[in-house]
Amino acid sequence: MKRILLFTFVFISSFTLYSQDNPIEIHGNFELNMQSYRVDSTIGANEPTPERVLNNAYLNLLITKGKFTAGLRYESYLNALKDYDPQYKGNGIPHRYATYTSDGLEVTVGNYYEQFGSGIILRTYEDKGLGVDNSLDGIRLKMSPINGIYLKGLIGKSRTYFNYSEGIIRGADAEFNINESLNLTSETSYIFGGSFVSRFQKDNNPAFNLPENVAAMSARLNIMHGGFNYFGEFSQKINDPIGSFSFDENNYANGKSIVNNLTYSQKGLGITFESHFVDHMEFRSERAKEKEYIINYIPTLSKNHTYTLLALYPCATQPEGEAGFNTNIFYKIAKNTLLGGKYGTKLNLNFARTNSIEGGTSYLNDSTSHTSRPLKSIFIKDETLYFSDFNLEINKKINKKVNLNLVLAKQNYNKDVLEGKTIGEYGIISSTIAVAEVSYKIKKGHTIRLELQELLSKDDETAEKHADGDWHMILAEYTISPNWFFTIQDMYNYGNYYEEKQLHYVNTSIGFVKGANRFEIGYGKKRAGIFCVGGVCKEVPSSNGFSLNISSSF
Amino acid sequence: MKNTKHIITLFIITIIFSFNSCDIIEGPYMIDNDTNPVDTSTYVKKVLIEDFTGHRCPNCPSAAEELAALQNYYGDKVIGIAIHPSSQAFSTPSPLTSSSYTYDFRTEFGDDIDDIFELTTVGLPRGMVNRVGFDTDHQLGKDEWSSAVQTELAKDPIFGITLSSNVSSGNGTISVTVKALSNINLNKTEEIEDYNIVICLTENEIIEWQKDNAAGDIEEYEHNHVLRTILNSTFGESIGNSFVEGDIWEKDYSVDITTLENINENYSLNTLFMGNGNCKGWDENKMEIVAYIYNSDNYEIVQVEQIHLINH
Numbered sequence: 126m127k128r129i130l131l132f133t134f135v136f137i138s139s140f141t142l143y144s145q146d147n148p149i150e151i152h153g154n155f156e157l158n159m160q161s162y163r164v165d166s167t168i169g170a171n172e173p174t175p176e177r178v179l180n181n182a183y184l185n186l187l188i189t190k191g192k193f194t195a196g197l198r199y200e201s202y203l204n205a206l207k208d209y210d211p212q213y214k215g216n217g218i219p220h221r222y223a224t225y226t227s228d229g230l231e232v233t234v235g236n237y238y239e240q241f242g243s244g245i246i247l248r249t250y251e252d253k254g255l256g257v258d259n260s261l262d263g264i265r266l267k268m269s270p271i272n273g274i275y276l277k278g279l280i281g282k283s284r285t286y287f288n289y290s291e292g293i294i295r296g297a298d299a300e301f302n303i304n305e306s307l308n309l310t311s312e313t314s315y316i317f318g319g320s321f322v323s324r325f326q327k328d329n330n331p332a333f334n335l336p337e338n339v340a341a342m343s344a345r346l347n348i349m350h351g352g353f354n355y356f357g358e359f360s361q362k363i364n365d366p367i368g369s370f371s372f373d374e375n376n377y378a379n380g381k382s383i384v385n386n387l388t389y390s391q392k393g394l395g396i397t398f399e400s401h402f403v404d405h406m407e408f409r410s411e412r413a414k415e416k417e418y419i420i421n422y423i424p425t426l427s428k429n430h431t432y433t434l435l436a437l438y439p440c441a442t443q444p445e446g447e448a449g450f451n452t453n454i455f456y457k458i459a460k461n462t463l464l465g466g467k468y469g470t471k472l473n474l475n476f477a478r479t480n481s482i483e484g485g486t487s488y489l490n491d492s493t494s495h496t497s498r499p500l501k502s503i504f505i506k507d508e509t510l511y512f513s514d515f516n517l518e519i520n521k522k523i524n525k526k527v528n529l530n531l532v533l534a535k536q537n538y539n540k541d542v543l544e545g546k547t548i549g550e551y552g553i554i555s556s557t558i559a560v561a562e563v564s565y566k567i568k569k570g571h572t573i574r575l576e577l578q579e580l581l582s583k584d585d586e587t588a589e590k591h592a593d594g595d596w597h598m599i600l601a602e603y604t605i606s607p608n609w610f611f612t613i614q615d616m617y618n619y620g621n622y623y624e625e626k627q628l629h630y631v632n633t634s635i636g637f638v639k640g641a642n643r644f645e646i647g648y649g650k651k652r653a654g655i656f657c658v659g660g661v662c663k664e665v666p667s668s669n670g671f672s673l674n675i676s677s678s679f
Numbered sequence: 680m681k682n683t684k685h686i687i688t689l690f691i692i693t694i695i696f697s698f699n700s701c702d703i704i705e706g707p708y709m710i711d712n713d714t715n716p717v718d719t720s721t722y723v724k725k726v727l728i729e730d731f732t733g734h735r736c737p738n739c740p741s742a743a744e745e746l747a748a749l750q751n752y753y754g755d756k757v758i759g760i761a762i763h764p765s766s767q768a769f770s771t772p773s774p775l776t777s778s779s780y781t782y783d784f785r786t787e788f789g790d791d792i793d794d795i796f797e798l799t800t801v802g803l804p805r806g807m808v809n810r811v812g813f814d815t816d817h818q819l820g821k822d823e824w825s826s827a828v829q830t831e832l833a834k835d836p837i838f839g840i841t842l843s844s845n846v847s848s849g850n851g852t853i854s855v856t857v858k859a860l861s862n863i864n865l866n867k868t869e870e871i872e873d874y875n876i877v878i879c880l881t882e883n884e885i886i887e888w889q890k891d892n893a894a895g896d897i898e899e900y901e902h903n904h905v906l907r908t909i910l911n912s913t914f915g916e917s918i919g920n921s922f923v924e925g926d927i928w929e930k931d932y933s934v935d936i937t938t939l940e941n942i943n944e945n946y947s948l949n950t951l952f953m954g955n956g957n958c959k960g961w962d963e964n965k966m967e968i969v970a971y972i973y974n975s976d977n978y979e980i981v982q983v984e985q986i987h988l989i990n991h
Contacts, residue, residue: 370745
């Protein structure tokens with residue numbers, strides 16, 4: 126082992142020594158997530174796991190020399206963790222690329238992640254937590270011919286697990302920064318952008334006339350003036366039926382979306398207002414409707430909560446039809462005032478709401494036609510509520526040792542729509558949530574953090590099934606920086622309608638951090654639930670067992 | 680100035696590219712609506728869709744519709760079997776104290792098939808088209824069926840199956856004849872794999888509850904192609920691995936509906952979670968015989984045939 130290390134050292138240092146101008150740099154990181162599974166019928170984990178232990182692991186390697194970079198990722202699913210799609214199976218190097226820049230032209234071959242504008246017509250990204258990786262494999266060119274103009278062009282196939290989908294994706298994006306390009310020094314700056322994405326897939330359906338080239342296009346505008354920042358994007362997607370043989374399943378309507386975001390900030394005050402209208406905008410790398418094929422992204426209109434009970438009922442974006450807004454007001458009460466105290470007090474008021482669009486998703490076939498009207502959907506009183514969240518967060522540093530964070534929220538969650546249940550099954554669940562977090566610095570390097578959370582929830586009276594009801598949650602975390610942390614948490618579903626489901630979900634973990642390496646061992650029960658990042662969600666099954674997480678980088 | 684020229688050129692290229700890669704389709708969208716065409720040649724390639732479904736799976740009726748639409752278009756060349764697997768709550772019956780969803784559609788055969796092909800692990804509805812793609816790409820969503828069906832139907836048949844039934848009042852025999860349509864040799868260097876034949880009984884028009892995304896709880900839903908039993912074990916029996924064109928393989932199978940019903944009842948009562956034995960009431964007039972031959976090396980189904988159990 127020592128010899129190998131020595132050899133590696135000599136090998137790497139020889140490069141760094143003998144090519145002083147552009148040394149070769151090798152970086153990487155490694156991650157391992159292992160979980161054991163026990164049958165626990167009390168929490169609904171009824172299916173035995175034949176392997177007993179499942180494991181996901183990744184290694185990223187990056188080699189850079191001057192303007193050249195090459196990278197790869199080795200992925201190992203033996204077998205994939207239960208909350209992953211089982212189509213992640215086995216080992217392989219599904220991600221590899223090389224890129225270089227020369228005289229303003231950047232060339233990438235292999236796998237790449239790309240986003241046009243806000244991502245509404247194209248976004249390929251990776252999120253290990255969600256099990257999403259839809260990187261494109263192909264060619265991408267980027268260049269800036271003159272100051273302030275940025276062009277991108279790409280062609281590729283989208284990754285699905287260890288394979289690539291059938292459709293070929295072509296795209297181009299141009300951005301024009303007026304102030305940069307004309308050397309303007311005015312107070313107001315403008316950025317225009319436009320993008321185009323097209324998917325080719327052969328029409329092999331003899332019963333229907335299907336488009337082989339399906340295009341989506343968008344135009345965007347960004348204006349900044351002083352503390353104001355406006356971003357607007359309008360997108361459209363041309364007819365994109367799923368290619369079914371059933372008469373009613375092929376929808377030939379165009380999709381469209383309108384995004385309007387306005388933010389204002391000054392010292393001590395920030396206001397954001399985001400809104401969108403989305404209709405029939407799910408864009409897939411294949412006609413057939415499978416979630417893993419999605420290549421675009423519609424940002425969610427809700428605050429991304431980190432506290433467990435606040436995120437128990439998360440908002441999932443509905444690309445086939447939703448209208449909504451998300452408003453945030455951040456305000457800092459100044460230091461040395463009555464309410465501000467010695468350190469000031471931070472307030473964040475948030476109100477988010479999404480609902481259905483007027484008359485539902487646009488629809489067109491030989492016998493029926495419906496086109497949604499964005500303006501009408503603004504009058505939300507007639508529309509079905511999908512999600513709403515009204516909350517206030519207060520953060521206060523009491524003194525050098527104590528920090529306090531309080532959140533009070535009122536949420537409505539349309540479980541049927543957001544989780545794809547039958548309409549009328551659970552209806553809209555309303556909950557009131559309170560969170561208090563205190564962190565206390567005992568002495569140098571020793572901090573204890575306590576979270577108390579409470580969720581009071583009301584079932585929909587018109588619904589036929591009962592949701593989970595009320596929850597308590599308590600979390601205690603002890604950190605000895607920089608090396609150790611200990612956590613214990615208990616979620617207690619004391620208000621469940623069914624007595625046998627009034628359960629404790631206790632989780633404990635111990636973590637050790639040393640330099641670039643991090644180890645964490647945990648044990649506990651996890652509830653079945655919905656896990657979301659930015660409006661993209663996945664269902665997580667309940668589990669009982671040990672977990673081991675290791676991450677390291679060099 | 681030179682730069683401006685470049686930009687204009689690029690811009691023009693982009694525009695041309697854009698208009699060329701966007702097909703706007705004008706109606707009529709449905710261009711061909713063949714209804715149950717019948718191919719009169721002696722043996723044609725047919726394709727089997729195994730639809731994994733459940734009576735409490737709200738998205739499943741749309742998969743049944745897709746199967747029906749494919750059968751409408753391709754006629755008797757598309758044959759369906761609906762499997763209600765037990766490793767998803769979608770197929771579990773409600774307790775008998777409730778009045779809905781009390782029927783138990785599950786069978787040991789369906790569960791054994793699911794154990795191998797693991798369709799329930801990816802969520803329902805899912806299906807297999809001739810089981811092609813095993814074991815990575817065989818679990819197809821309903822929208823993926825149509826292109827798989829076309830690929831399969833384009834292949835030449837290597838076997839022809841002829842079925843005849845002599846069943847009445849719940850008893851009788853089924854005769855199966857297989858004819859090799861070309862010289863076939865499955866001898867591989869290391870091991871010899873066989874072609875296996877499987878004889879199933881399915882039932883149509885079972886009127887029972889079904890959950891549906893749009894319509895909610897449907898009391899009188901028509902369940903079709905429901906797998907009832909397999910006469911020669913879940914993975915069938917060998918018909919050999921080497922054939923000369925024209926070779927014939929024949930076998931008769933006896934059928935006793937009551938005995939077969941009892942096997943399912945026994946499985947439901949003694950093995951299954953929430954099994955209630957409520958799985959009888961088979962109507963022989965609505966039953967079909969489905970026979971398929973598959974390659975035991977890769978499970979691919981190479982031919983399938985179907986007839987009514989009772990000659991109407």
